[in-house]
Each structure stands twice: as C-alpha cells, then as structure tokens.
Amino acid sequence: MKKLRWAIDGELWELDASTPRTLEGAARAVPGKALPLGLSRGTKLFRPNQIDFMQRFMAAPFLPSYTHHLGVTIQRVLSxxxxxxxxALLLGQFNLRKFLSSLTENGGRDGVRKRDLKSIGKLFLDKSLYALGFSSEVLLTPDDTLLLSSDSYYAHNSSSIPRKKAVFHHKFPHHNLTVDAAWPALFVDKETGTYWDVPFSMAxxxxxxxxxxxxxxxxCLHHNHGSPKQFQGDPIAQVPASLFPGVSAKCAFSYEKNVDIWRSKxxxxxMVQPYDVFLSNPHVSASGTIGAALSANFGESSVRLVEDAKDIKQLSYHNPTLKSTLLGDIFASMSFTAQHGNFQRLVSDLTRFHVRMDFPSGSKFLSGATLLVQDLLNSHQPSPEAVKMICPTTSLSLQQQVCLLK
Incomplete structure (x- = not known):
C-alpha cells in the first residue's frame, strides 16, 4: 500500500485502474470518485512491463486480452x-476476432476451406488488425525517472485516436513528487462503469x-482542458462534473495512530526464509486515522460541483463571478488485523484476518444522521438513502494457507 499514490488513508485520491480498453492498460478514476483499493494499481506499474515480465519468467509468449468492442486480442512485447x-518496450496487439471474421466473411466456413495460404497471408497485411504502443523509461538520476508512452491504434478506425503520456517521478528525502500529462486522458467512473476521454489532462x-x-x-494540482467525450459507450450519458475544463487544487492532512495489541516474541x-517477509510476524493490531481535506476549483467544473453537492451540508463557498468553488470535509478510517503463523512452513503456517471501515465524507455522514433522526422523531420509516449515507465503506479479508507446493 505504501507504493501506491495514497499517502493518506480514505477515499481521497484518484488511483489508476487496470483496463484492457487501451494499450497502456490504465484509466484514472474520475476526481472525487476514488476507486476501491482492490481495483486500483500502483503509479509505477505499467502493462507493457507486466507483459514483458510474464514473457521472460512465466513462459507466456503471447498474452490474450478481451474487451466488448474489440473481442479477443493477442499482445506481445519486444524489449x-x-x-x-x-x-524501451514495443507492444504489439493483434485483433483475433476481426481476423477470424475476415476469414469467414465470404462464404462462411466453406470460404475458409476454399482460401489458399496466399490469400490468408494477405489478410495478415491488413493494417486494421494491428495496434502498436511504444514506452520508454529513462533513469535521469538515482531520484528522477521519466516515462514516455505513445499508442497508435487500428487504421481506418476513427473511434480510436493516438494516445500520448508523460510521467515524471522525483524522490525527496521525505516526499514523493509526481507530474503527469496525458492527451487524451482516459477516466473511469466507478459508479456507472463508463469511460471518458478528456482532450488534455495534467496533474x-x-x-x-x-x-x-x-x-x-x-x-495535488489538477488541470483539465477540452470537452470530455464518452469512450466507446452511450454518447448521451451524463458527464461527471469534475471532468469539465478547469483547475482544481486539493490538500489533505491526517493523523494516524497504530496500536499493537499483541505481537509474538x-x-x-x-535457516528458513519466510515466503513473504511482510507476512512473517504474528500479531494483533488496530489503527485509526482522522483528517481533513480542502479543495479549490476554478472554471466550468466548479459550477457543476456545487450543483452536485447542493443536497449535502458541508463547508463550501461559491463565487459565480470568478467561477470558483471552495469545498471542505473531514474523513476517518479504522482497521483491525489479527495474524497467526510465520509463513515459513509448507502447511497451515499463516492465518490472517483484516477488517477496515472508511468514512470518506464527514459531511455526508452528518447529513445522513440528521435525516435518520428526523425520520425517527416523526415516527417514519428510515429512508434507505439516509442509512446508506451513514454506513461506512467496509472491506473484509481472510487469508488461510492450506498447502504450498514447491
């Protein structure tokens, strides 16, 4: 978790999610709608590197991928x-579904049998079957890394446009700095599952x-430019407010306290190396986090954000003349972990239980609690919306080692 973009617990920051819809294999969460940790990925993890690793160490010469719009595709990386x-890595993608449909488009299965090797070979020369992606990572200094990537999609396909991205990482003694720009940038809305293209985005x-x-x-400082468009979906869907052109600045402070209830001595x-060093210490612990977040928005996105949050009582200020909005909120998180075993033996040497509850919005919790109290005082049945607003986001995990084969 420490390698992710989150430096503060809670649903505050927008992590990248893995997706097969683009060659880069990543889409960023819509600002203000952070993805669950289980669906997110680290900022320094890229799909070409993953495929290259699987080719080198897992004997996988080709990696299949599937999307609703492209069907089954096959990918391979050249280092x-x-x-x-x-x-530098060169990623190639072959559209298997389109190739098979080209074989059967004239005469169905009989057409496939009538084709000779020469005609089948000509099908492989069709540029619309291929997509290419290039990525390059440069270690400028021991603390500075620059990543450049460019994707070129199927010819004669107007819905797929070339994508370019640049990411710069710098390590300070006690901080991490990340500057990234993408044109266009792909975002995913976790509530509707829709993807959106923003012509230019920088953070x-x-x-x-x-x-x-x-x-x-x-x-975090974030800037969007250009009108967002839905990527491979229904064009009449409502655009999320935070994707409209504008500049937003967000800051958050939190205090976290970890308590060891019990730790094995x-x-x-x-002379036995644990299978995972991070899972080799039996313990029972609890942690709690509380903090506050403040965001300032300028531009068209600020007007939309005020309209979306008008039903929630929170610290807010809106200036229509300057098209600016100031929003503030508090958040909290609690977790409990219990582990038994050192994960050194082959059988039953690890049992781990973890539960986590997140309250990402204190104002939303307060609004829900107010509605719930009003319903109870008026002898009304509590509304599902009020109950949903006060319920925390809860995650529960249980790990049990049964047998580990060498």
Whole structure:
C-alpha cells in the first residue's frame, strides 16, 4: 500500500485502474470518485512491463486480452536494449476476432476451406488488425525517472485516436513528487462503469511518505482542458462534473495512530526464509486515522460541483463571478488485523484476518444522521438513502494457507 499514490488513508485520491480498453492498460478514476483499493494499481506499474515480465519468467509468449468492442486480442512485447539507464518496450496487439471474421466473411466456413495460404497471408497485411504502443523509461538520476508512452491504434478506425503520456517521478528525502500529462486522458467512473476521454489532462502530486503513526499530508494540482467525450459507450450519458475544463487544487492532512495489541516474541525457524517477509510476524493490531481535506476549483467544473453537492451540508463557498468553488470535509478510517503463523512452513503456517471501515465524507455522514433522526422523531420509516449515507465503506479479508507446493 505504501507504493501506491495514497499517502493518506480514505477515499481521497484518484488511483489508476487496470483496463484492457487501451494499450497502456490504465484509466484514472474520475476526481472525487476514488476507486476501491482492490481495483486500483500502483503509479509505477505499467502493462507493457507486466507483459514483458510474464514473457521472460512465466513462459507466456503471447498474452490474450478481451474487451466488448474489440473481442479477443493477442499482445506481445519486444524489449529494445538502449543503455543501462534507459529502457524501451514495443507492444504489439493483434485483433483475433476481426481476423477470424475476415476469414469467414465470404462464404462462411466453406470460404475458409476454399482460401489458399496466399490469400490468408494477405489478410495478415491488413493494417486494421494491428495496434502498436511504444514506452520508454529513462533513469535521469538515482531520484528522477521519466516515462514516455505513445499508442497508435487500428487504421481506418476513427473511434480510436493516438494516445500520448508523460510521467515524471522525483524522490525527496521525505516526499514523493509526481507530474503527469496525458492527451487524451482516459477516466473511469466507478459508479456507472463508463469511460471518458478528456482532450488534455495534467496533474502535479506531492505527498509525504507514509508513516506508521503520526501526521501526513498530500497536495495535488489538477488541470483539465477540452470537452470530455464518452469512450466507446452511450454518447448521451451524463458527464461527471469534475471532468469539465478547469483547475482544481486539493490538500489533505491526517493523523494516524497504530496500536499493537499483541505481537509474538517467539523465535522463527532458523535457516528458513519466510515466503513473504511482510507476512512473517504474528500479531494483533488496530489503527485509526482522522483528517481533513480542502479543495479549490476554478472554471466550468466548479459550477457543476456545487450543483452536485447542493443536497449535502458541508463547508463550501461559491463565487459565480470568478467561477470558483471552495469545498471542505473531514474523513476517518479504522482497521483491525489479527495474524497467526510465520509463513515459513509448507502447511497451515499463516492465518490472517483484516477488517477496515472508511468514512470518506464527514459531511455526508452528518447529513445522513440528521435525516435518520428526523425520520425517527416523526415516527417514519428510515429512508434507505439516509442509512446508506451513514454506513461506512467496509472491506473484509481472510487469508488461510492450506498447502504450498514447491
């Protein structure tokens, strides 16, 4: 979790999600609608690198992928050695469904049998069957990394436009700085599952390194330019307010406290390496986080955000003349973890239980509690909306090692 963009617990920051809809394999969450941690991925994890790893170490020469619009596609990565501090990858994608439909478009199955090798070979020369992606990672200094990527999609397909992206990472002693720009940028709305293209999007992200306990903070500046359009979907869907042109700045501060209720002091097996170092210490612990977030929005997106949040009582200020909005809120999170076993033996040496409850919006919780109290005082049945507003986002996980085969 420390390697993710989150420096503060809670649904505050928009992580990237893996998706097969583009060659890059990533879509960022719509601002204000953060994805669950289980659906998100790290900022330094890229699909070409994943495919290259699977080709090298998992004997997978080709990787299949499936989307509703393209069907089954096959991907392969070619590694281009440049220098010790500079790597490049070329990702190729072949549209298997379109190739098979081309074989059967004249005469069905009989047409396939009548084709000779020469005619089948000509089908492979069709440019519309292919897509190419290029990515390059440059280690500028031990603390600076630059990633450049460009995708070129199927010819004669107006719905797929070339995508370009640049990401810069810098490591400070106690902070991480990330600057990324994409044109167009792909966003995903977790509530509706729809994808949106923004012509140009840029973000500057500064986060303090996460600590076991103590104060941490996170600053983010985000800019969208151009009218958003739905990507491969119903064009009449409502555009999320935060994707409209404008500039937004968000800052958050939080305090986290971790408490060890019990931690084993028993010695581990000697000369036996744990299968996972992070799961090798039996313990029972609890943690709590509380913090506040403040965001300022300028441009068309600020007007839309006020309209969307008008039913929720929160700290807000809107200036129609300057097209600016100031929003504030509080958040909290609680978790409990219990683990038994050192994960060193082959059988039944790890049992782990983890539960987490997030309250991402204090104002939403307060509004729901107010509605719930009013319903009870008026002898009305509590509304489902009020109950939903006060219920935390809860995640529960149970890990049990049964047997580990070597």
């Amino acid at each position: 281009i050695p440049v220098s010790e501090n500079w790597s 500057i992200d500064l986060a303090s390194l996460p600590l076991d306990s103590g104060l941490s903070y996170h600053l 028993a010695q581990k097996l000697k």
